[in-house]
Amino acid sequence: MRHRSAPILLLCLSLVVAPSWSRTVEDSAGRRVEIPDKVERVYAAGPPASILVYVVAPDRLTGWPRAPRDYERPYLAAEYRDLPETGRLTGRGNSANLEVVLRSRPHLIIDFGSINDTYVSLADRVQAQTGIPYLLIDGRFDNTPTALRLVADILGVSARGEELASYAEGLFQELDEAMDGVPEESRPRVYMARGPDGQETGLKGSINTEIIERAGGVNVADPGDASVRRGIVRSSMEQVIAVDPDTIVTWDENFYRRVWDDPLWAGITAVRDGRVYFSPTAPFGWIDRPPSLNRLMGLKWLSGVFFPDRFAHDLRTETRRFYKLFYHVDLDDTDLERLIAWAQQRPAD
Amino acid sequence: MGAAATGRLTATVWLGLLAGLVTLLAFAAALIGPFAVSPGQVVAAIGRRLAGVTDPASQQIDTVLFAVRLPRIAAALLVGAALSAAGAVYQGLFRNPLVSPDILGVSTGAGLGAVLGIFLSLPVFAIQGLAFVGGLATVALVYLVANAVRGHEPTLVLVLAGVVLGALAGACISLMKILADPYDQLPAITFWLLGSLASIRADDVWTAAPAVIIGLVPLVLLRWRVNLLSLGDDEAAALGVDPGRLRILLVAAATLMTASVVAIAGVVGWVGLVIPHIARLIVGPNFDRLLPTAMLLGAAYMLVVDTLARTIAETETPLGVLTAFIGAPVFVWLLASGRRSW
Numbered sequence: 001m002r003h004r005s006a007p008i009l010l011l012c013l014s015l016v017v018a019p020s021w022s023r024t025v026e027d028s029a030g031r032r033v034e035i036p037d038k039v040e041r042v043y044a045a046g047p048p049a050s051i052l053v054y055v056v057a058p059d060r061l062t063g064w065p066r067a068p069r070d071y072e073r074p075y076l077a078a079e080y081r082d083l084p085e086t087g088r089l090t091g092r093g094n095s096a097n098l099e100v101v102l103r104s105r106p107h108l109i110i111d112f113g114s115i116n117d118t119y120v121s122l123a124d125r126v127q128a129q130t131g132i133p134y135l136l137i138d139g140r141f142d143n144t145p146t147a148l149r150l151v152a153d154i155l156g157v158s159a160r161g162e163e164l165a166s167y168a169e170g171l172f173q174e175l176d177e178a179m180d181g182v183p184e185e186s187r188p189r190v191y192m193a194r195g196p197d198g199q200e201t202g203l204k205g206s207i208n209t210e211i212i213e214r215a216g217g218v219n220v221a222d223p224g225d226a227s228v229r230r231g232i233v234r235s236s237m238e239q240v241i242a243v244d245p246d247t248i249v250t251w252d253e254n255f256y257r258r259v260w261d262d263p264l265w266a267g268i269t270a271v272r273d274g275r276v277y278f279s280p281t282a283p284f285g286w287i288d289r290p291p292s293l294n295r296l297m298g299l300k301w302l303s304g305v306f307f308p309d310r311f312a313h314d315l316r317t318e319t320r321r322f323y324k325l326f327y328h329v330d331l332d333d334t335d336l337e338r339l340i341a342w343a344q345q346r347p348a349d
Numbered sequence: 350m351g352a353a354a355t356g357r358l359t360a361t362v363w364l365g366l367l368a369g370l371v372t373l374l375a376f377a378a379a380l381i382g383p384f385a386v387s388p389g390q391v392v393a394a395i396g397r398r399l400a401g402v403t404d405p406a407s408q409q410i411d412t413v414l415f416a417v418r419l420p421r422i423a424a425a426l427l428v429g430a431a432l433s434a435a436g437a438v439y440q441g442l443f444r445n446p447l448v449s450p451d452i453l454g455v456s457t458g459a460g461l462g463a464v465l466g467i468f469l470s471l472p473v474f475a476i477q478g479l480a481f482v483g484g485l486a487t488v489a490l491v492y493l494v495a496n497a498v499r500g501h502e503p504t505l506v507l508v509l510a511g512v513v514l515g516a517l518a519g520a521c522i523s524l525m526k527i528l529a530d531p532y533d534q535l536p537a538i539t540f541w542l543l544g545s546l547a548s549i550r551a552d553d554v555w556t557a558a559p560a561v562i563i564g565l566v567p568l569v570l571l572r573w574r575v576n577l578l579s580l581g582d583d584e585a586a587a588l589g590v591d592p593g594r595l596r597i598l599l600v601a602a603a604t605l606m607t608a609s610v611v612a613i614a615g616v617v618g619w620v621g622l623v624i625p626h627i628a629r630l631i632v633g634p635n636f637d638r639l640l641p642t643a644m645l646l647g648a649a650y651m652l653v654v655d656t657l658a659r660t661i662a663e664t665e666t667p668l669g670v671l672t673a674f675i676g677a678p679v680f681v682w683l684l685a686s687g688r689r690s691w
Contacts, residue, residue, distance in 0.1 A: 047532070066530075088531070195537040197473050197548040203664070208532075223663040232536045233664035236547045237417045241409060242384040252533075254472045264550060267412045289532040 025154060028138035028147075029115045031123070035133045036107050039155050043101055043132070045089035045111035048139050048292035051284055052112045054080065055164065055293050055326045056148065057155045062086060062104035065096075068283060074335050075283035077328040089126065098130060106132055110151065112292060113139040114207055139291060141210045144168045148293075167325060168296055172214075175303055178310045179216045188306045190217040191245035191270070192287070198248075198255040198265070199235050206230040207291045212249070215302035220245045237264050245270050249287055249302065251279040260347045277305055280342040283327065297322045301343055316340055360638040363631055367645035371426065374649055378422050378656045383663075384413045420551040421659070422652060427554060428546070428610040429620060429651025430644040431561045435603035436621030437628065437643040438568060441579045441636055442599055443504055446629070449622035450607040452508060453600065454515035456618070458487025459611040460542055461518040467537045468525050473548065476541075477556075477612045483518075484608030488600065490514055503582070503593065507600075543667030544615035546655050553613040560609035564602040568640060575599065575636040617668045619676030620647055626683055 022037045042060045044050035053061045058077060063086035073081045086104065087096030089111070101109070109126065111119065115138050127134040135154070137147045145165040152161020190212045194200035202208035204219035208231075212219045220243040221235065241264075248270040250256055256278045265271045279286040279298060286298035300318050304311045319339055323329050331339070380388055390407070394414050397404055403411075435450040443452065451457065462483020466476030491510045500506040522542070529535050568575070574595055577585045582592040611617070628643035654675065658666045 194533070195540070196467070196470070196476065199548050199665075200536055200540065221664070234540050234545060234547050234667070236383070236659045236665050237550075238413055238659065239383045239663070239665075241413055241417065242382075244409075254470065258472065264412065264416050267409055285532075289530070291532075 025135070025150075027135040027150075028143070029120050029123075029136045031120065031136065033127070033133045033135055035135075035154060039107045041104060041106045041108075042155070043086065043089070043104060043106035043109045045096075045109055045134075046113065047088070047284075047290040049110045049112035049137070051290070051292040051294055052137065052147065052151055053110060053155075056152050056160060057157050058328060060155055062106055072281075072283040075323065075327060075329055075331075075339075080328075089122075098126070101132075102130060108132065108154070109134040110137060111135070112137045112147065113290075139207065141214050141295065142172070144293065144296070145172075164326070171296060171299060174311075175214065175216065175299070178303075178307070182216065184218060188217045188247040188275075189220050189243070189245050190247045190249060190306075191220050191240065191243070193248050193250040193255055193259075193276075194232065194252060196252060196254040198250060198252065198259060199237065199240070200232055201235050202232050202288075203230045206232065208232060208288050210291070211287050211295050211298055211302060215299055216306050217247065217302070240265075240268065244268060246273065246275060247306065248276040249279060250276065251281050251285050251287065251289060253278075256345070274347055276347075277302075278342065278345050280339050282339065282342075286343070293326060296326070315343065357638070360632045360642070364638075364641055364645065367642065367649065371645055371649045371652070374652050374656075375422050375426065378425075378652055379414070379418055381656055381660055382413070382418055383660070384409075384417075386410055386413060416551060420554050421546050421549050421655065423554045424546050424549040424557075424613065425652045425655040426648040427558055427561060428614045428617060429624070429647035429649070431564070431606040431610045431647075432617065432621040432651075433624040433628070433643040433647025434565065434568060434640060435607045436647075437625035437636070437639050438575065438599050438603040439621070440625050440629075441575045441634075441639075442596060442603075443508065444579050444581070446626055447622075448508075449618070450603060451515070451618070451621070453491045453511035453604065454487040454518060455484040455604050455607045456611055456616045457515045457518040457522070459484035459608055460616050461487070461521050463541050463612075463615070464522050464525050464529075464538050467534050467541065468529050470534070477553070481560075481608050481612035484611055485604060487514060487518055488604045488608075492597065492600070503596070540667065541615045543669040544617035544672075545658070545665055545668055546614055547659070547665045549613060557609045557613050561606050564604075564606035564609070567598055567602045571595065571599065572637045572640060576634075579634070579636075614668065617651075617672060619672040619680075620651060623676045623680050623683075624650055627679070630683075 024032055024034050026032050040060060041062050042053050043062050044053050044065060047065050050061060050065050058080050061080065061083060063084040065086060065088045067085040068076055068081055086100060089096040089101065089109065109132050111123065115136055119136055123134040123136050137151065139147070145168045148165040148168065149161045152158055192201050192209050192212060201221045204222040209219050246269045256276065259265045259271055259276055270276055281289060284290070284292065284294035286301055287295060297319070300313065300322065301315065304313060304315065316336060320331050320336060323331050379391060380386065390410055391414060394407065394411055398415065432450055439448045439450055439452055440446055459480040462479035463476050466479040491507065491514050494514065495503070495507040495510040498506050498510070526535060526538055529538060574590050577588050577590050578592060578595055585592045624647040625639065625643045628639055628646050632638040632642045654668060654671045658668055658671055
């Protein structure tokens with residue numbers, strides 16, 4: 001009974017408490033959007049946005065673009081694990097039904113990620129069609145504190161935004177200070193291996209690999225030419241051998257399992273030295289997948305992996321703190337150890 | 350000397366030229382690549398390999414040459430030859446120059462198998478296995494459906510069944526693309542469906558080559574009867590050939606060849622359509638000469654395309670893109686020139 005009446009009650013309430021339109025905010029694309037004073041329900045247009053809203057104010061989220069998998073569920077707060085699946089409105093693979101979007105009666109739609117003309121026009125169209133204000137927030141790593149403050153302010157939880165933004169700023173500052181003056185030669189040369197054969201990668205400058213540079217590494221997938229579109233590409237084995245990365249990061253289990261015994265990868269410095277690192281992906285990926293706030297956790301981890309002498313933080317403490325602060329979960333020892341073992345797997349395991 | 354003998358002589362000359370061209374291209378391709386290896390180093394590496402000595406200092410050169418570049422060249426030759434042979438068979442079988450090896454849904458079926466493998470996050474070997482099985486299963490299903498319908502025009506019913514089931518498999522692929530993880534699996538699916546030899550290793554060639562050869566055997570043995578089949582079912586039957594049984598055997602052989610190369614290379618379009626066509630322009634429709642010419646031409650074409658794919662940019666260019674960019678204009682030109690040497 002409780003389950004059935006709750007949405008109806010919400011619906012009635014929302015009809016009674018009509019939003020008052022009183023504020024105009026400017027989003028990252030420079031669009032001026034009028035939004036209600038109280039934003040109680042937010043539709044996240046894609047996975048990155050759902051993480052942003054979940055982190056800042058989980059009670060506003062109308063649903064997950066894609067339902068959490070079983071292994072991801074323990075790392076989400078119990079109240080929000082079972083939110084409905086709402087599909088994606090923009091980005092790759094548009095799977096949302098506008099009527100489903102409307103059914104959850106959101107006061108606001110938020111998209112978080114790259115900003116370009118396609119996304120701007122999509123946002124304008126959906127906004128015109130549904131009458132629901134649609135905000136585009138720049139998902140670049142360096143924009144994280146700004147994005148957190150902006151969204152927290154819109155959702156009326158400025159103090160929370162400040163707390164999260166200062167965590168991000170503190171982390172960025174710590175990295176900048178520690179890395180200041182470190183010449184390029186003494187930074188790790190990193191290849192991000194994606195896909196089951198490890199031969200997909202993100203070019204330097206793409207949103208998918210920003211974390212490598214931010215954590216002080218050098219992305220070896222660098223076409224040099226500034227005109228090249230930065231995104232996910234396929235690389236050949238020969239290119240990998242030619243650039244010979246000394247560090248590899250991945251989240252693909254199939255690739256991680258086989259890389260150690262694969263004769264082609266065996267000659268790569270990173271594999272020979274045992275410097276292939278396997279990122280956890282629960283509830284969200286640490287280094288990417290999707291490119292959102294979840295990367296802050298990966299930043300903490302990767303900087304320690306890249307420069308063990310400079311960043312001597314304890315991964316257990318930092319993981320517990322991050323999951324509490326950002327994901328609203330108190331990790332129990334089993335769940336925490338699963339993540340730590342995941343991130344610290346070595347070839348012998 | 351009669352016209353037939355002259356034709357055979359021309360064909361022999363062409364075959365010799367093509368074989369020389371393929372060898373030359375293979376040597377050239379072995380020297381090209383992002384990892385700089387000089388011709389001297391190549392010769393030295395081959396010498397070391399033949400003498401059985403290892404040199405720790407040039408271990409990376411050996412890896413690049415013997416584990417990356419040569420398997421890839423071998424795979425390009427294999428894929429080009431197999432797709433062109435299959436295309437030549439299908440075009441003769443359906444008496445239609447617009448037919449490609451995909452006509453009965455083998456590529457779409459293989460695509461569906463591979464996409465399923467990627468969707469389930471399986472290892473690479475399992476993805477290839479599913480692609481192979483998917484290709485074979487789709488064509489088998491097409492055959493069963495066509496047999497159940499039993500129309501007056503067996504080839505027409507077969508093609509229609511292929512189109513229908515191909516569309517169905519295509520729809521399943523689209524469905525899985527929607528359900529797949531957009532940050533993880535979707536790029537992998539897209540890359541696979543565009544075809545690439547980027548992740549080829551020697552094992553893949555050793556797995557696919559026997560299957561291709563098994564498929565090739567009936568084609569070579571039955572090369573004369575393929576000519577009879579292209580006269581039409583009634584004429585073929587009058588000449589003592591059972592068109593139904595011959596067709597099933599040839600379709601099975603061509604499908605086996607196509608499925609085994611698609612499993613390792615992904616979906617590579619155009620080769621099986623354009624190459625047999627060009628081969629027919631060169632040596633005429635006689636399958637006896639058409640088959641080897643198409644195979645050599647296809648091997649050479651695929652090698653050139655794949656060498657471009659791995660060298661024109663810092664990253665890989667999908668094969669499907671290049672074959673279409675080169676294949677489409679050639680095909681239009683062929684259509685426009687309107688030669689019906691068929």
